[in-house]
Amino acid sequence: MKALRNLVDNIKPTFSKGGKLGFLHSTFDAFETFLFVPDTVTAKGTHIRDSIDLKRTMTMVIIALMPALLFGMYNVGYQHSLSTGAEMNFMSTFFYGFWKVLPMVIVSYGVGLGIEFAAAQIRGHEVNEGYLVTGMLIPLIMPVDLPLWMLALSVAFSVIIGKEVFGGTGMNIWNPALIARAFAFFAYPSYMSGDKVWVAGLGKGEAIVDGFSGATPLANAQAGLGLPSFQDMFLGIIPGSVGETSALAILIGAALLIYTGIASWKIMVSTVAGALLTGLLLNALAPSAESYLAIPAWYHLVMGGFAFGAVFMATDPVTGAQTERGKWIYGFLIGLLAVTIRVFNPGYPEGMMLAILLMNTFAPLIDHMVVQKNIKRRLKRAAVKN
Amino acid sequence: MSNHIRLRKGLNIPLKGEAQPKITKTISPGIVAVKPTDFKAFNPRLLIKEGEEVKAGTPLLADKKRADIKLCSPVSGKVKEIVRGDKRKLLAVTIEATDTNEYQSNEIPPLHSASKEQIVQALAQNGLWAAIKQRPYGTIPDLDSKPKAIFVSGFDSAPLAPDYEFTLKGEIANIQLGIEVLGKLTAGGVHISLHASKYAGSPLHRVEKAIIHTFDGPHPAGNVGVQIHHISPVNKGETVWTIDMYSLVAIGKLFSKGIFDLERLVAITGPRAQNPSYVKAVPGICMSQLKEYVNKESKEDLAVRYVSGNALTGDNVSESGHLGFFHNQVTLLSEGKYHELFGWIKPMRLKKFSLSRSYFSWLFSKKKYALDTNLNGGERALVMTGVYEKVTPMDIYPMHLIKAILAGDIDKMEALGIYEVIEEDLALCEFVCPSKTEIQEIVSQGIDLMIKEMS
Numbered sequence: 019m020k021a022l023r024n025l026v027d028n029i030k031p032t033f034s035k036g037g038k039l040g041f042l043h044s045t046f047d048a049f050e051t052f053l054f055v056p057d058t059v060t061a062k063g064t065h066i067r068d069s070i071d072l073k074r075t076m077t078m079v080i081i082a083l084m085p086a087l088l089f090g091m092y093n094v095g096y097q098h099s100l101s102t103g104a105e106m107n108f109m110s111t112f113f114y115g116f117w118k119v120l121p122m123v124i125v126s127y128g129v130g131l132g133i134e135f136a137a138a139q140i141r142g143h144e145v146n147e148g149y150l151v152t153g154m155l156i157p158l159i160m161p162v163d164l165p166l167w168m169l170a171l172s173v174a175f176s177v178i179i180g181k182e183v184f185g186g187t188g189m190n191i192w193n194p195a196l197i198a199r200a201f202a203f204f205a206y207p208s209y210m211s212g213d214k215v216w217v218a219g220l221g222k223g224e225a226i227v228d229g230f231s232g233a234t235p236l237a238n239a240q241a242g243l244g245l246p247s248f249q250d251m252f253l254g255i256i257p258g259s260v261g262e263t264s265a266l267a268i269l270i271g272a273a274l275l276i277y278t279g280i281a282s283w284k285i286m287v288s289t290v291a292g293a294l295l296t297g298l299l300l301n302a303l304a305p306s307a308e309s310y311l312a313i314p315a316w317y318h319l320v321m322g323g324f325a326f327g328a329v330f331m332a333t334d335p336v337t338g339a340q341t342e343r344g345k346w347i348y349g350f351l352i353g354l355l356a357v358t359i360r361v362f363n364p365g366y367p368e369g370m371m372l373a374i375l376l377m378n379t380f381a382p383l384i385d386h387m388v389v390q391k392n393i394k395r396r397l398k399r400a401a402v403k404n
Numbered sequence: 405m406s407n408h409i410r411l412r413k414g415l416n417i418p419l420k421g422e423a424q425p426k427i428t429k430t431i432s433p434g435i436v437a438v439k440p441t442d443f444k445a446f447n448p449r450l451l452i453k454e455g456e457e458v459k460a461g462t463p464l465l466a467d468k469k470r471a472d473i474k475l476c477s478p479v480s481g482k483v484k485e486i487v488r489g490d491k492r493k494l495l496a497v498t499i500e501a502t503d504t505n506e507y508q509s510n511e512i513p514p515l516h517s518a519s520k521e522q523i524v525q526a527l528a529q530n531g532l533w534a535a536i537k538q539r540p541y542g543t544i545p546d547l548d549s550k551p552k553a554i555f556v557s558g559f560d561s562a563p564l565a566p567d568y569e570f571t572l573k574g575e576i577a578n579i580q581l582g583i584e585v586l587g588k589l590t591a592g593g594v595h596i597s598l599h600a601s602k603y604a605g606s607p608l609h610r611v612e613k614a615i616i617h618t619f620d621g622p623h624p625a626g627n628v629g630v631q632i633h634h635i636s637p638v639n640k641g642e643t644v645w646t647i648d649m650y651s652l653v654a655i656g657k658l659f660s661k662g663i664f665d666l667e668r669l670v671a672i673t674g675p676r677a678q679n680p681s682y683v684k685a686v687p688g689i690c691m692s693q694l695k696e697y698v699n700k701e702s703k704e705d706l707a708v709r710y711v712s713g714n715a716l717t718g719d720n721v722s723e724s725g726h727l728g729f730f731h732n733q734v735t736l737l738s739e740g741k742y743h744e745l746f747g748w749i750k751p752m753r754l755k756k757f758s759l760s761r762s763y764f765s766w767l768f769s770k771k772k773y774a775l776d777t778n779l780n781g782g783e784r785a786l787v788m789t790g791v792y793e794k795v796t797p798m799d800i801y802p803m804h805l806i807k808a809i810l811a812g813d814i815d816k817m818e819a820l821g822i823y824e825v826i827e828e829d830l831a832l833c834e835f836v837c838p839s840k841t842e843i844q845e846i847v848s849q850g851i852d853l854m855i856k857e858m859s
Binding site: 054063148 | 417419563637639709711715716717718720735737739740741742743744745746747748749753756757758759760761762763765775776777778779780781782783784785786787788789790793799800801803804819820821827831834835836837838839840842843844845
């Protein structure tokens with residue numbers, strides 16, 4: 019440890035302003051602070067500081083994503099074995115998925131962090147930790163068979179247009195991971211929807227077992243076909259984007275996020291409440307038992323990207339509502355819109371992505387209304403006292 | 405009790421080094437400094453020259469615009485140096501104190517027959533008007549200011565703050581007189597807020613002619629700004645005054661004995677304090693006199709930071725610096741100048757304290773921590789939300805107020821509560837901020853902007 023510190027101290031002057039490689043100042047700084055908590059001391063204001071920082075915060079989110087990632091890898095292998103009829107044991111199932119998903123993670127981090135470092139370099143800022151989470155989210159919300167160059171392009175689009183043009187982490191309006199997905203969805207629709215893209219190898223016409231359908235439950239619901247059992251959907255052994263299928267794995271992550279207080283439980287609860295109430299209302303209005311409206315409300319919670327979106331996307335503190343009251347409204351409307359889009363818009367079987375992006379847009383308005391109410395209340399207080 | 409207010413939001417930082425209730429030393433003044441920078445919106449004009457003899461109570465500085473407002477020497481002695489900083493800004497007047505304190509005797513009108521103007525003049529000429537802070541802004545009020553009411557906090561909830569029950573035990577008569585003096589200057593009465601759990605045993609509850617409120621809850625419940633917010637909030641166009649207990653005692657002494665006497669008990673606290681306890685001293689004493697209280701054992705051989713005041717709002721004055729006018733506490737901290745390998749990802753870090761549950765400190769509610777001055781991270785854009793709200797027991801949106809200040813939006817600042825806060829009220833937000841934002845500095849800039857725009 020001492021030796022490493024000495025090494026860093028020795029090469030530091032080269033990378034500092036005025037040094038030979040001074041233009042790489044931000045990059046060096048990012049690696050140094052990755053290795054060591056910096057020795058910066060408080061200058062103004064409070065002399066002592068809480069031990070939490072953004073690195074720790076972001077790390078917690080990544081840890082919370084691990085169950086969904088690991089299960090996603092397993093499920094990629096499992097769906098493949100179902101579709102080909104190949105006998106696979108647990109380890110080979112997992113590693114089949116592992117080798118499919120790992121390149122996606124590497125491409126996402128490689129492209130995204132490359133752009134982040136370059137942007138920090140141009141601005142002369144420290145590299146922000148925000149992309150550590152985004153970079154993990156993006157592969158988890160994409161179909162496993164998406165070509166890697168499309169993934170790379172989506173990542174580049176989301177980091178540059180979705181984030182850096184606004185000023186970087188903390189300044190963006192829409193969730194960058196969802197921007198990446200929306201880009202891929204509208205740019206390459208044939209790779210992002212349909213029956214063939216969700217199971218590895220299916221699109222390339224690998225041997226398919228008779229009667230196997232790679233369609234997601236959402237597509238089945240739209241088409242009026244039968245759905246997998248609630249238990250299968252809850253556990254996640256269904257086709258879908260890499261990390262979104264298992265509500266169970268996502269719930270484990272949610273538990274960690276709520277326990278550490280890093281993501282807002284208010285948003286998660288209100289999103290679920292919004293979806294359930296809308297679902298129940300539609301159930302009551304359903305013209306016949308076969309209609310999409312008649313699908314039990316709680317099915318919506320385990321189908322598609324709902325659970326993943328509610329736990330990891332809607333709760334993004336930068337793009338979500340910032341006031342505590344606003345968070346209730348914001349979450350509720352996401353749930354409501356997600357189910358509404360799913361049921362009434364045949365063009366978009368997955369409503370969650372658009373619901374969150376739409377509410378990201380309206381989050382500042384919700385906050386504005388909440389803050390205005392506070393201002394009015396405070397003005398009223400003045401009137402009463404005099 | 406009718407005036408009881410219970411606050412739930414806030415945070416008591418479990419810092420090591422609480423002062424034991426005993427007096428271990430009387431500090432002989434030595435070199436004492438009077439710092440005009442302790443007072444907001446005070447533009448100093450010199451009234452003395454270097455080498456001049458002064459008594460305790462001799463005016464040293466007057467405000468340029470409001471010449472009657474003066475700052476006085478707390479000790480008798482010889483003016484040693486007039487310290488100036490950049491652009492010849494006057495930073496301090498230092499006085500070499502004599503061994504025995506000689507007080508200038510002032511003619512103070514007897515309280516029962518004194519007019520309002522006489523009282524105001526007596527306070528201003530004898531250096532105690534400057535101890536009054538008005539809200540909004542925390543500045544020294546004008547001599548003709550008419551406050552809605554006057555507020556005094558009867559307890560200090562800041563980290564390791566001195567226990568008023570101990571330090572003010574013998575001063576009740578002076579406090580009583582101080583209340584009566586100030587009571588003549590306002591129609592709204594003098595409001596004193598006491599801590600609920602200490603209420604019954606507190607000698608402070610025997611004071612008369614004041615309106616007593618009790619508060620309960622973690623820091624910042626003891627901040628007078630938070631108390632005002634819950635008792636009678638400051639709206640646009642209104643002014644209230646605040647004063648601290650120690651200055652109230654000094655006013656009492658001025659009106660009973662006719663002398664300017666600031667002597668008080670100062671708490672020596674903090675993780676680097678050896679034998680944390682109380683000393684008798686006057687504001688302005690040099691920190692080097694407290695050297696013997698510094699605890700030398702520190703594994704990494706870290707330097708010591710001398711903080712005049714508490715760890716949240718105090719000033720880093722260094723060993724050659726001086727105790728501030730409003731301070732009755734010294735906090736000794738380790739300078740956190742060290743690198744920690746992979747510190748941010750280590751799961752345990754049991755010696756670190758955090759409000760967030762990403763550490764385990766919440767499991768050990770009784771444990772005290774030797775926090776140091778390390779920033780524990782790097783400065784970032786504002787990302788997390790809902791954190792400030794947890795430690796701000798006021799009907800104010802701190803995040804939005806901070807953003808309004810950063811944007812320089814006067815109307816928004818006004819609507820979101822800039823009149824109700826000063827730096828100390830949002831100090832806890834700065835402590836907990838994961839993005840390491842300098843919130844007190846931002847609030848200070850906001851207040852300066854308001855003063856500039858509204859005058």
